[in-house]
Amino acid sequence: MSYLDKSALKVVGTRPVRPDGVEKVIGRANFGADMVMPGMLWGKVLRSPHAHARIRSINTARAAALPGVRAVITADDFPPIASEEAFVGEGPMNFRDLSYNCIARGKVLYDGHAVAAVAATSPAIAEEALDLIAVDYEVLPHVIDVEDAMKADAPVLHDDLFTQGVDPKPTKPSNIAKRIGFNKGDIATGWKEAEVTIERRYTTQPVHQGYIEPHACVVAVGADGQCTIWSSSQGQFMVRAYCAKLLGVDIANIRAMPAEIGGGFGGKTLIYLEPLAMALSRKSGRPVKIVMNREEVFRGTGPAAGSVIEVKLGAKKDGRLVAAELLLKYQAGAFPGSPVGPGCMCAFAMYDIPHVSIVGYDVVSNRPKVAAYRAPGAPNSSFGVESCMDELARQMNIDPLHLREINAAKDGTKAAHGPTWSNIGYLETVQAAQANAHLSHKLGSNQGRGVASGFWFNIGGESSAACHINEDGTATVVEGCPDIGGSRASMAMMAAEVLGIPYERVRPIVADTASVGFSFLTGGSRVTFATGMAVTQAAEKVVVELKKRAAMIWDISPDAVDWKDGKAYPAGPNAGSFEPLSLQEIALKAGRTGGPISAEVTINAQGAGAGWATHICDVEVDSETGRVKILRYTAIQDVGRAIHPSYVEGQIQGGVTQGIGWALNEEYIYDKDGRLENPGFLDYRVPVASDLPMIDAVMLEIPNPRHPFGAKGVGEVPIVPPMAAVANAIFDATGIRMRDLPMSPPKLRAALDAEAPPPRLAAE
Amino acid sequence: MSKHHVTTTINGEPVEYLCEAQQTMLDVLRDELNLTGSKEGCGSGDCGACTVIVDGNIVCSCLMLGVEAEGKTITTVEGIAEGDKLHPVQQKFLEHAALQCGFCTPGFIVAAKALLDENKNPTEEETRYWLAGNLCRCTGYDKIIRAVLDAAALMRGEAGAV
Amino acid sequence: MPRVSYTAPATVDDAVKALAGAAGLAKVLSGGTDLLVQLKSGRLKPDLIVDTKRIPGMIGIREEGDYFVIGAATPGVLISAHQPLEHAYPGIVEGVDLIGSQQIQGRCTIAGNLCNASPAADSVPPVIAARARAVVAGPGGRREVPVEEIVTGPGRTSLQKGEFVVEFKIPLPKPRQSDAYLRFIPRTEMDIAVVGCAVNVTLDESGACTDARVVLGAVAPTQVIVAGAAEALRGHKLDEDTLQRLDSAAQAACHPITDKRGTIEYRTKVAGVLARRAAAIAFDRAATRGATIAGAV
Structure with a gap:
């Protein structure tokens, strides 16, 4: 069934209180670190102080002898694993690499790489035990920067890493894991046709997802090998699959329980602690809890890739783009698997360009392995392309929004990476920006305005959901995707709409791996689309059953029953004359009409609608200090259908704010020895409340016909445009083009001085 | 090293506990008293997720030792509602969808409640600066600020201010 | 956090005795907003923590003769709320008020900000600019020194073993x-x-x-x-x-x-x-x- 007609909706599109809300405002919700088990031990992880070193030996004897210590583990406690691509998390991952990332084997590859772990009867004892573990390191030369890592004489991280995607296959290992390319049309023709060209280079630093909840888990392994994992992650089925592989146990022997998750943004689509806790529990025979501290989160878990972005654009004199070239170099961290692929694909997705050539490199270096972060890969390449579009617009004296309007991809446009678009709302976001009242606000001195656009694929995939009708006519919805930003409310709303009962009579839960069918993780902006589709279908199956039961009670054919507003009606005068039967009445009689009423649906959802956005940002620049203040921000996005508009706005506002942090102050800073210098929220500077204005989220509802309610993923594209929007606004305010992120005060002041040294400060 | 005996008042109840000197107030709340509403996001006073009220002032419980609670009066997020009646700040957080993951929420609730105890009519700017010690990575703060301002309006007896 | 001992003396003399007599490293705890961070990170591993907040006079601001006297353990919130001080030295109140968040203000002190000996401490420049003096208690009794003489380098002070800052004396301002x-x-x-x-x-x-x-x-x-x-x-x-x-x-x-x-x-x-x-x-x-x-x- 389709519910695309918004005017017929009673629940979807309203803004009810989320079902897990009260627990969260009174402090009762249980997150990863809140779980306790009887007899539980405390685990702590020893981490490498070196960026790159060979482990000659690890002596754990003194730690193991400390009273209160019950287990000490190293890589020797894990089975060696063959190289095998995993399709479990959001980004590319190899089971062997993941195992080595969780605990170093032979070499440490970055500052913060785990080398051993202990379990003890108290956190203080566990910490003392870490000091007693003696690791003999042979420190090796290291490499941090992506282009340094690509050089022929760079220290090589992996002896068996040969660049994929080049012909002939290299004979020597290197840090370049992969070269990929996308082509459309004929780029040489494009350059011949171009009347105006521009070529620019941009760079970005790695940034962390910055979820406020550090990674945490409690794991209990029984003597029979059965294991319960309680942890905070973006997918309990992901946790189960990875742990089974890394510890060499059957999936059926692991039950993974989803804790409430305190933010992830992609950073919890892989695991770090669970295998360690599992090995410690197996060794000690006791449940083991491990909670990271913030420093461990920064040093040991995945940031987003830093990158080099080289863009070349060619246009006709009227502004029509005819050629575009892109070269991307993305940091993968210590193991292959940067999001350079999506970076390539997203860069020009907004535009209809006949001739395109894109090349991307995936490069390892002595940094933590990158993890997915909101539209992984897209923010980097889009910072380059959207900045370059602004530079082109200014060079050609064309309004930046108009330049985007005349080049906008539309239904039928073939993207450089292959697909032909349908039901896309990009042009609408540009036109909505042109019509937005934001543009009529006058700017003062030292103030400027910038615009930028963004794209993210959004995905579907495997989801399961069940809908159970309770004896009193209420409903329970069971699903398998951790609720990271209010998705339970959306699930309950879609079920309530289908069942025709009030939202408050539907209670959703996120179930453990033994209590609902397989569900791919929460990521790719897929949950409202794919799991929402499964929930909708489960509720629809229940409605079919409810009609059948009503037909049985009335002794008519099920085809002669209609379902409306939570009641069964005879489908017309010919069906007979009966008083409508409510869901509640049918539920009460379920035992006598065939038993419990419930349905489970498992799907592999296809047809996710892509996300498109155009943002407008106003800034004020303090030219003496280089500080940038965000004055006003408007984010316009094609959201398909906003199931719960408040949480859609929230995704947009949150994504924009992360993007502003990425633009202005967030970065990983390494010293000359390759040690992270800012592993805390003091010097890793995420935006605070006083840094920001209200963020105006404008939702354009262009329904996705492949989803029963028209939903498109909304969570990721909001982080794509802000970096360029801010940079373009800074240029507008100062005439200074910032091509290196973050655009922090010292950098901006230096750029301003390079352009025109203020006479006042010349004396020295 | 022997444990310290501490007598204090938490959420209106007299409480006694034993703790080791190096245990923070947050450790005591979470690990000894099962008050896990206060969260540890950083352990360094930078995120505010562990915010509690001590003798009328908000503090990061991760930067206070458990032994220092002797004779103090402490309110945690578990003590903000009165029975099953939510505080206006809690109610407005729900109505404005001012939480996504909910992990920072306890700290924000406690800090915002303390703000409104002190300032019945804060401006948006005052609210943003007061809450600058509470990090939220999900919401961009927009709905949080609206919720707090709306709670202030509700507490002043005005309706639907934001 | 590693294991440590704790004492909360009731007099200055007892505090001096505890600090002077400690077998290993002893640290003063007033607000703790720097100390606890250093303890947790392992940068500092003291054997004893001496909490000075139970000593009468350590918390509070009074006018005494030609001086404002600020107890060394007085938290930021009390300093910001002291209207005569704010009227006399708005810059000192600004400096104190800029230390950390509102939560930090509930605990942080000028003495801690000073003795942590960071060149970036916000409350210290205006206090030095006001020609304030620090009263230091120690095994040799009390001494009074200009505040600028306390810090000698990053993380280093001129305080000797057993010494700690008891209070600050800030001269009342002149007209204009x-x-x-x-x-x-x-x-x-x-x-x-x-x-x-x-x-x-x-x-x-x-x-x-x-x-x-x-x-x-x-x-x-x-x-x-x-x-x-x-x-x-x-x-x-x-x-x-x-x-x-x-x-x-x-x-x-x-x-x-x-x-x-x-x-x-x-x-x-x-x-x-x-x-x-x-x-x-x-x-x-x-x-x-x-x-x-x-x-x-």
Whole structure:
């Protein structure tokens, strides 16, 4: 069934209180670190102080002898694993690499790489035990920067890493894991046709997802090998699959329980602690809890890739783009698997360009392995392309929004990476920006305005959901995707709409791996689309059953029953004359009409609608200090259908704010020895409340016909445009083009001085 | 090293506990008293997720030792509602969808409640600066600020201010 | 956090005894907002923590003769709420108020900010600019020293084993004397100062400066009293020329490092910027004896 007609909706599109809300405002919700088990031990992880070193030996004897210590583990406690691509998390991952990332084997590859772990009867004892573990390191030369890592004489991280995607296959290992390319049309023709060209280079630093909840888990392994994992992650089925592989146990022997998750943004689509806790529990025979501290989160878990972005654009004199070239170099961290692929694909997705050539490199270096972060890969390449579009617009004296309007991809446009678009709302976001009242606000001195656009694929995939009708006519919805930003409310709303009962009579839960069918993780902006589709279908199956039961009670054919507003009606005068039967009445009689009423649906959802956005940002620049203040921000996005508009706005506002942090102050800073210098929220500077204005989220509802309610993923594209929007606004305010992120005060002041040294400060 | 005996008042109840000197107030709340509403996001006073009220002032419980609670009066997020009646700040957080993951929420609730105890009519700017010690990575703060301002309006007896 | 012992003496003498008699490293706990962070990170592994907050007089502000006396364990919230102090030295209150978040304000103290011996401490420049003195108790009794003599380098103080700061004495201001403190941080809150600058001036009736102290933070191993800056101001009104010379003097006094918070060039330039901006506020306040609170830069 389709519910695309918004005017017929009673629940979807309203803004009810989320079902897990009260627990969260009174402090009762249980997150990863809140779980306790009887007899539980405390685990702590020893981490490498070196960026790159060979482990000659690890002596754990003194730690193991400390009273209160019950287990000490190293890589020797894990089975060696063959190289095998995993399709479990959001980004590319190899089971062997993941195992080595969780605990170093032979070499440490970055500052913060785990080398051993202990379990003890108290956190203080566990910490003392870490000091007693003696690791003999042979420190090796290291490499941090992506282009340094690509050089022929760079220290090589992996002896068996040969660049994929080049012909002939290299004979020597290197840090370049992969070269990929996308082509459309004929780029040489494009350059011949171009009347105006521009070529620019941009760079970005790695940034962390910055979820406020550090990674945490409690794991209990029984003597029979059965294991319960309680942890905070973006997918309990992901946790189960990875742990089974890394510890060499059957999936059926692991039950993974989803804790409430305190933010992830992609950073919890892989695991770090669970295998360690599992090995410690197996060794000690006791449940083991491990909670990271913030420093461990920064040093040991995945940031987003830093990158080099080289863009070349060619246009006709009227502004029509005819050629575009892109070269991307993305940091993968210590193991292959940067999001350079999506970076390539997203860069020009907004535009209809006949001739395109894109090349991307995936490069390892002595940094933590990158993890997915909101539209992984897209923010980097889009910072380059959207900045370059602004530079082109200014060079050609064309309004930046108009330049985007005349080049906008539309239904039928073939993207450089292959697909032909349908039901896309990009042009609408540009036109909505042109019509937005934001543009009529006058700017003062030292103030400027910038615009930028963004794209993210959004995905579907495997989801399961069940809908159970309770004896009193209420409903329970069971699903398998951790609720990271209010998705339970959306699930309950879609079920309530289908069942025709009030939202408050539907209670959703996120179930453990033994209590609902397989569900791919929460990521790719897929949950409202794919799991929402499964929930909708489960509720629809229940409605079919409810009609059948009503037909049985009335002794008519099920085809002669209609379902409306939570009641069964005879489908017309010919069906007979009966008083409508409510869901509640049918539920009460379920035992006598065939038993419990419930349905489970498992799907592999296809047809996710892509996300498109155009943002407008106003800034004020303090030219003496280089500080940038965000004055006003408007984010316009094609959201398909906003199931719960408040949480859609929230995704947009949150994504924009992360993007502003990425633009202005967030970065990983390494010293000359390759040690992270800012592993805390003091010097890793995420935006605070006083840094920001209200963020105006404008939702354009262009329904996705492949989803029963028209939903498109909304969570990721909001982080794509802000970096360029801010940079373009800074240029507008100062005439200074910032091509290196973050655009922090010292950098901006230096750029301003390079352009025109203020006479006042010349004396020295 | 022997444990310290501490007598204090938490959420209106007299409480006694034993703790080791190096245990923070947050450790005591979470690990000894099962008050896990206060969260540890950083352990360094930078995120505010562990915010509690001590003798009328908000503090990061991760930067206070458990032994220092002797004779103090402490309110945690578990003590903000009165029975099953939510505080206006809690109610407005729900109505404005001012939480996504909910992990920072306890700290924000406690800090915002303390703000409104002190300032019945804060401006948006005052609210943003007061809450600058509470990090939220999900919401961009927009709905949080609206919720707090709306709670202030509700507490002043005005309706639907934001 | 590693295991440690704790004591909360009731008198200054008992505190001195505990600190002096400790077998290993003993640390004073007042607000704890730096100490606990260092304990947790393992940068500091003391054997004993001496909590001074139970000692009468350690918390509170009083006027005694020609001085404000601020107990060393007085938290930021009490300092900000003290109207006579705020009226007399708005710059000191600004400096204290800029230490961390509202949560940190519930605990942080000037003594802790000083004895943590970070060149970037926000409350220290305005306190030095006000010519405050620290009262130090120790095994040899009490001594009084100018505040600028406490910090000797990053993480190092002139305090001897068994000594701790008991209180600060700040002279009551003269007529037409006022101050201001500004710092630069990348965000609007929650950062450590990249540069801090306190300006304390006394004006004559014509508005010309008769006395001045300019103190910079985060541009050298300790806070810097910029003699040249005071000279630039003395005898002058705040005209463009004076501002220019102030700026140059402030820049000339900088010996910063390049680190994760800023470069040498940047810190030096911004020191000049802040000196000018803080002087403008201080002159304005001194002229009007206004007591309004200005925020960060």
